[in-house]
Each structure stands twice: as structure tokens, then as C-alpha cells.
Amino acid sequence: MLAYATTSPTPIGYPTGQTAADPGDLWSTATRQTFARNRAIYSEGDRADRVFKVVSGAVRTFQLLEDGRRQVNAFYLAGEMFGLEATGDYRFSAEAIVASQILVLRRERLSTRIASEPALMGDLWRMTASELERAQAHFALLGRKSAVERVASFLISMGERTGTNGAIELPMSRQDIADFLGLTIETVSRTMTLLEERKLISIPSARRIVIRDRRPLMALDS
Amino acid sequence: MLAYATTSPTPIGYPTGQTAADPGDLWSTATRQTFARNRAIYSEGDRADRVFKVVSGAVRTFQLLEDGRRQVNAFYLAGEMFGLEATGDYRFSAEAIVASQILVLRRERLSTRIASEPALMGDLWRMTASELERAQAHFALLGRKSAVERVASFLISMGERTGTNGAIELPMSRQDIADFLGLTIETVSRTMTLLEERKLISIPSARRIVIRDRRPLMALDS
């Protein structure tokens, strides 16, 4: 699901045969910062002058409606980049879910690097395109799926992303999950219990989910 | 809302001071194709070897779940680009909503152009980033808004995009709108009627909506 480094069949931005610099090495000049649990990394309205990459920990990006309703747009885990979409000002906020180490790259510095290595621009574009695809895939979940389907999708996806398919360590709260899936915390909780009763998962502790029967869970994912 | 040509405060991809080529001129070498109403432009699984720009008409991109549930990801109107997000294969489908003229640009050709004018890559990235922001903004609607809020948001947005703030000519059916907003066709219809009863809009004909009182409609938009 998170194949940030996928190469397009017809690579754009550099002649075929020539290979792009490792996007990871973009980050060699970035500064590493530590953010405490629930600490803001950037807020809606801040000038979008940095891009980020998670070293350890987890991050949520979200938006708030006037009346306090919250929509979590995405979770970012170790190795994942965020803040790419912002052009002028950040239109969403980002917070550390748990204590996290984040690589912070100033956009000016990025510009300089790209000026000397134009291929990096293509990498940046592909990462953003990837993120866009991920976002669009989330539409069907929010617009058309039932609560069970949403939670099943979420667990499958988290299992794949953390690599630890089977036993999943959730960094985020039920409230975070609810706001990501467009549900209430109660519905998320009830649905987890339901999946456990159906023996599809087990819940040794609230933040630890074990996938017992992957097949029917994936069927729910649609 | 659709400021594809926005320049980032710290432009990335070309040295400051140097200005990018007009992204519009990208399309000078594209071929123009006409698609009839409901004709597929590309389908999920097709190789993503082209990008598109609407000249006239309207396009929907969407995904289908196994059981036939449909989520419309976006509508594209005259002047708007689509198909940017696809890397390997298209993961969504695109169809003409009404008879439409579409500029079709092969990615190979795009690559060639970019090789000689690297600044174009930056434009491509900014357009994709813009599209990503638009997608993320749609999350709050799908995840957290009521039916009235969704329909109000939609009408406001369509009013702004078509320029004809006030009298909106809708190219898409109620079903398309429902699948875009994550509602059923009945709820969309009922909600339109409700807004008309409240004198916020009038509906001279199903495809023609006039915004009578913008203020409370925007308040609903949140």
C-alpha cells in the first residue's frame, strides 16, 4: 500500500535508462527533531516552508470544523513523508501521536538540492502522486463503506504498513481511529469487539490487535 | 478553489527568479479527442500512459466496489486536468458525463518535453499537490458532515468553479452527485428540496440550480 518508491512504467522527469538519485538521500541534510506526544508539528495556517519524514513514532494530520468535529486525514508511520501537499500555507495540522523523531527539511534547501539534481523533482512528484492515490482510495471507505468494513480496512492496512502482519501495535487512540474512519469512538470500540466475537481478531490490550483470520477480514475490506 | 497555477511561496524545482514555462503550453502538442456521454476515457487497470485536460464538457472519476457501490472521486470541468495521480495502472476509472472534448497527452511525450524543460516537472508537481489538497479537503465532507452540509458544500463549490455564481448548470445526474457526496440519490433529492423550501436555492429545473441566499448556505458549508 505504501510503495513510495514505486517507479512509473514511463518515468517522467529524467530520460529512460538514467536512474534518479535515491529519494532517501534527500534527507541527508535534514535536521532531526523530537516531538512529544500530542505536540503540534505544524498548524493550519502556518506557512508551508518545510517537508517532513518520520524516523520513529507516528503522526496524524487532521482538520477541525468550527464546531470541533475533527477529521483525521492520514497517519504517518516510520519511513513515511508528509507535508508534501502544502503549497502556500498548511491547510491541515500535524501532531505527533506518540513521542516521535522527525526529519525536517526546509523547502529552500530542497529547492537548492533540486536545482543541482533535477531528477529529485520527479521523485517528489511521484511521492505526491502516490499520496494522492492513497487519499482517493480512502474516499470509498468514507463515502460508501459500513462501520465493520471501515474498521476491517483499517486493521488490514495497519497490518501491512507496520510489516508486523498479525500482531499490530496501534500508536493511536480509539478517538484518532474514529476521526480517521468517520465514525464515533463508541462505534469503533463496538466494532472491534464484534470482530473479536467473530474470532477474526483478538484484542490482548486496547492498543494491541492480533489478526486471527485474515481472509474474511479482507473480504470485508471489499 | 481551483487555483492550479498557484505559485508556492518558495518555488521548488527551479531557481528563484527564473519563471516556469506556462503549464498550459504543455498541451500544445496534445491531441484533442471527443467523448460521447457516458463514454469511458480510461478504466481501472488500464496502463496509465496518458494525462488529460478538459476542453469542454465534464468528466467524473470513480471507483466501484465488488457489489456495485460506486464512489465518485472527483468531477473535472473545462480547464481542469486529471489522470495525474496514476503511476503504474489507473486505479480509478474516468468517464465523460456529457459529450466532452478532452486534450490527451501521452506520458512519453510529456517526458520528452520535461527532459528539455525541467521546470515543467515542478509545474506537474504543484498541480498534483493542489489536487491532493482538494482531495484531503473532501475528507471532512465525507467523514464528518451531514447531508445538508454536503449538498450545500457541493453547490457552493460548483458555483465557484463554473464562475456562474448564482445560476448553476449541473452537467451531472443526481446519482453522480450522490456517489460523490457519499449519499443516496433520494437523500440528495430530498435535501435539494429542503434547501429550496428554506429559500436558500431555487430549482427551475433539476439540472439548473439558482443560489438565492449564499450566506446561510456557506454557513452550512462549515
Next chain:
DNA sequence: CGCAAACTTGAGCGTACTCAAGCGCAGTGG
């Protein structure tokens, strides 16, 4: 150990859905 925060469970409710019928309009043919 004690407290607060996070999570779970329960009961009742409401919004949007499902199923179904009816309406309106454009196109076609008698």
C-alpha cells in the same frame, strides 16, 4: 496505591437508507 484518561458497554434515538410509487419531461410514433 490512587487518580485521570482511555476504553467498553448499554439504552434509546435520529438521520439517512431501503423499498416503492408517482411525477415530469423529452423523444417517438400513430
Next chain:
DNA sequence: CCACTGCGCTTGAGTACGCTCAAGTTTGCG
């Protein structure tokens, strides 16, 4: 000119899924 047909849209009645409000339980941490 009007009946007929088909499609898109609207309206109605009943239902269900997820929400709200509330209480209770568990967990983590000082």
C-alpha cells in the same frame, strides 16, 4: 395533436445503522 414510452427525479413510509448520552471498567502513570 396527443398517446405512449423511458428515464431521471421526487416523494412517501418504514427501517436500520450508527450516533448520543450515560454509566461502568480498565489501563497507565505519578
